[in-house]
Amino acid sequence: MSDQGAAGSARVSGLDLHLIRGGGGARAGLMDAFREAIRSGRLLPGTRLPSSRALAADLGVGRNTVVRTYSELVNEGWLTARHGSGTEVSQRGVESVRARPRLRAAQALRRPVHDLRPGCPDLSSFPREEWVRAVKRAVGAAPLDAFGYSDTSGRVELREALARYLARARGLRTQADNIIVCSGAAEGLRLVAAALAAAGVKAVAVEEFGLPAQRRTLEKAGLAAPAIPIDTDGADIAVLDGRPNVGAVLLTPSHQFPLGVALHPDRRAAVVEWARRRGSVIIEDDYDGEFRYDRAPVGALQGLDPEHVIFLGTASKSLAPGLRLGWLVVPDHLVDAVARQKGETEETVGFVNQLAMADFIESGAYDRHIRAMRSQYGRRRHQLVEAVKQHSPASSVGGVPAGLHVLLEQAGRLTSADGRQAAWKRLAVEPLDLFRHPESRSVRDGLVAGFATPSPSAWSGALEALVRQLP
Template identity: 60%
Template sequence: MTDSWATFGADLHIEPHGGGLRSGLMEALREAVRTGRLTPGTRLPSSRTLAADLGVARNTVADAYAELVAEGWLTARQGSGTRVAPRSVPRRADPAAPPSPAVRSGPVHNLKPGSPDLAAFPRAEWLKASRRALTAAPNEAFGYGDPRGRVELRAVLAEYLARARGVYAAPERIVICAGFVHGLMLLAKVLRARRVRETAVESYGLDAHRNLLREAGLRTPCLPLDGLGSRTGELAGMRGVGAVLMTPAHQFPTGVPLHPDRRAAAVDWARSTAGLILEDDYDGEFRYDRQPVGALQGLDPERVVYLGTASKSLAPGLRLAWMVLPRELVTEVGRAKGEFDWTPGAPDQLTLAEFIASGAYDRHVRSMRLRYRRRRDQLVAALAERAPDIRVGGIAAGLHAVLELPEGTERAVIQAAAWQGLALEGLARFRHRDAPPGRDALVIGYGSPPDSAWAGALDALCRVLP
C-alpha cells in the first residue's frame, strides 16, 4: 500500500523555512521549542513518519534530528524515540504589565446552597451501569440521534417519575436537556414565540433564572411569598402574565412547600387563562418528615411543564435534566431545540437509563436521604447547643436550611465567616429586585461538604453566629 501521512503515528505541524531543507527543518523545530509550542518531553514523530508528512528524504529528517540532539534541543533514546529536551527558559518580564496581585486561596469550608456532596457520587455503580449500557447499546446510539434524547432514557424516566414523583409522563412528551438552565432557555424561546411578554417568578429565587428570562425578552414580575409558599391567588391580578416559574415542592431558598390550596389556585389560574406553570422540581426526592410532596404537574399535565434534574440527586457535572411537556408544547419545544441544539452525550444518557432501571438510582437516593437527614439533625442539634437564639426553618426537605438572624446582622455575619474561610450565602442574595426587604437570614447548604469536612464546617458556622 502506498505510504500516506494518514497511516503513521503522531502528527506534527511544522513548516521548514530558510535556505536548504535540512537547515530549514532544524530552524522550524528550534522555533517551535523556543516559543513553547513543543514543550519539554514532547515525543516527535519518527524520521520516517515526518519525512513522509513533509515529502522529503528520510535522511534529511534523521540528520536534522541528530544535529538538534547534539545541540541539546532534542534527546534520543533507544525505545523512547526522539523527544524535546528538558530546558529551563526564564520568563521575560513585561515592563508594561503591573505586578501580579497575591492570589487568595478559596474558602476552607463551603456552606453555600445548591450542590450535593460531590464526594458521594456513586462511581462504582455508575461505572457498572456504563459498562452494561455501552455493551447493549445499538450502533445507531452513537449517531446524531433524536433531539429529544435517547428513547431508552425517556422511557425509563416516564416510569420513574410516575412512580416516585406522581408525574403523568409518556416518553414522547419528555425532552432530555443539558441541565435545568438549558430547559428554561428552550421554554423562554417558546414563550416568546407565543407572544408571552411576562413570566412571573417567586420573590425569592435564583437570579440566574430571572436573568435568563429577561435576556429572552420576558419581563419577570415577582409573586409574593409567605409562610405558606407563593401567594398564587395573586396571579389572577397579574394581567400580563402568561407563565409562572415556581419551586412548589420545596421553595428555593426559603424551604416552604406550597400549601395545597395555593397549588390548586395556581392550576386554576393556568386553566382559566391558558397560562403555563413551569415547575422546577430541583430536590423533590429529599424529604425527611414524610413521603415527598408529589409534583404539581400531577394536578394538570396539560398546563404544567415539569422540569427535573440529576444535579442534586447525583451531580451537576453530569449535565442531565429533563422536561415533561404538555402535549401542545412538544412540537414547539422540538422546533425551538432544532437539530443542532445542546443534547447530553448518548453514553451518559444510556448510563443514566441503566442506572435507574437497575434500581441503583433508588438505592442511591435512599442512601443520600439518610445521610442528609443525619447532617440536618446534627446542624439543628449544634445550633440548639451553641446558638440557641437562632431559629432554623426549611428543614423538612432538601439540602439546605434557613437560619434566622437578628435584624441588621446578615451582612456582618457573612463577612465574619469569610475572614474565617467559611463561604455562606445570605437570604438577601436571592431576593427579587422588586420585592420588599425581608428578614435577615442565612441559607445554609448542608449537603455540600464531604463527610470529612462536615464537622469542621459546622464548628466554623457556630463560631460566627451572633
C-alpha cells in the first residue's frame, strides 16, 4: 500500500495485497482503501486477509492501527473475523458484487438450452488421465532449454512427432523443418496471409461458404478474398483460370465447411495443376479431416504436391480448442517467409503443451483418442440422420458422412418459418447465411447443426429438441 493517490503492494506472509490509500489519517486511509477494494470487486467475498501483525509491518504502521481498522470494518459488515481462521471479506459487505448474480442470471438466459454449435468437440470426453500422464512425462524429461525462450517455429520434439503422424495418418509428405507450430488455425492463417501479402500476392480466393473470420483475416492482411462457387463436387476450380489476379486459394477439401461436401478427385488434381501452372499456392484447411465415418479419411491434398500446398491443421477439433495447438506445413520456399511473420521474440505455444502433445502422439494415445471419438461421432451422426428421416421427411441432411456438423435443408422453411429463429438460438444451431460470402449467388438456405458438442448424457435430449423443431 502507498501514500495518497498512489498504488502499492503489501507483501505479507506469502500473501500480496494491493490497496490504494487516500488522504487523512493512517487508520481512515486504510479503512477507505479496504472499502474501495471491496466495493469495486477487487477483493471478493471469502478473500483471506493478512494478519494484523504482518500487514502492519509491511505497511509501516502501528499494529493497533490495523487491529482497529479490521475491528471497525467487521462491525460495518465489510469483513468477517473467526477465531482461529483469521479475517476475510464478508459475503454481506460487497455492494458492487450484489449485481453480479443478476448479470449471471441474464447470461444464463442467453445461453442455449442445448449446445449444437457446429465445429466444436465433446469437451467432456477429453482424455484427462492420459493427457496428465503425457504432461508429467514431458515435463520430467524436458531439456533445460525448454524452460527458456523457444524457437518460434515450435519445439523440435513436436515438429518431428507431427511430421511422422501427418505422413502416416493424413498422407502428407513433409519433415520437421517444414512445420511451424502455432496457437491454432486462426494464427496459422494470419501468418500465411501476412507472408503472402509480403510476397506480392494480391488476392486469395475462398469458397463461397466458409468461416467469415477467415475472410476477415485475409482482408486485414491487405488481400482481396473473392468467392468461388461450390456444388456437389466441392469448389468449382475451373473459375480460377478466369481470375488472373488470384495468387492463392483457401480450400477445405476433405470436408467442406459448412456444406459438408468433399472435393472431387478430378478437382483435387485440377487445383494442383492450376497452382503449378500459375506458380500459386493452395492453403488447405484440414478442418476436421480425421473424422470420416463411411470410409477411411481422405488423404490431405498436400500429399499431391508439397511445394504448392500449405497445410493448416489443429488439435481444436480432435482434442480441445483450449489447448491452443495448431500447425502449418509449409513448402520449402515459403518456410522462412511464414516463420518471419511470428517475429524474433514473439512467443509460440507454451512448451508444456508442445512436449505433452509430442508425447501424446508418440505414445499412440492421440490415435486411440481419435478412433474412439470417430466411433462416438459416427454413431451420433447416424442417429441424427435417422431421426430427421423419421420426424421430418421433407428435410434433408447434406454432405458426406464426416466432420462434426451437418447441413439441414428444406426449401427455405427451416430458417424463415415464424417463431423458429428463437428456437434455433436456444439450440445454438447456425443459419447457413451466417457463412455466406457477400459475392455468393447461391440461393441455398438451411441450418448448420453440430452433433459433437453435447456430452454423452446430454446428446439424446439435444437430438430430441432439434428434431422437434423441424417442420
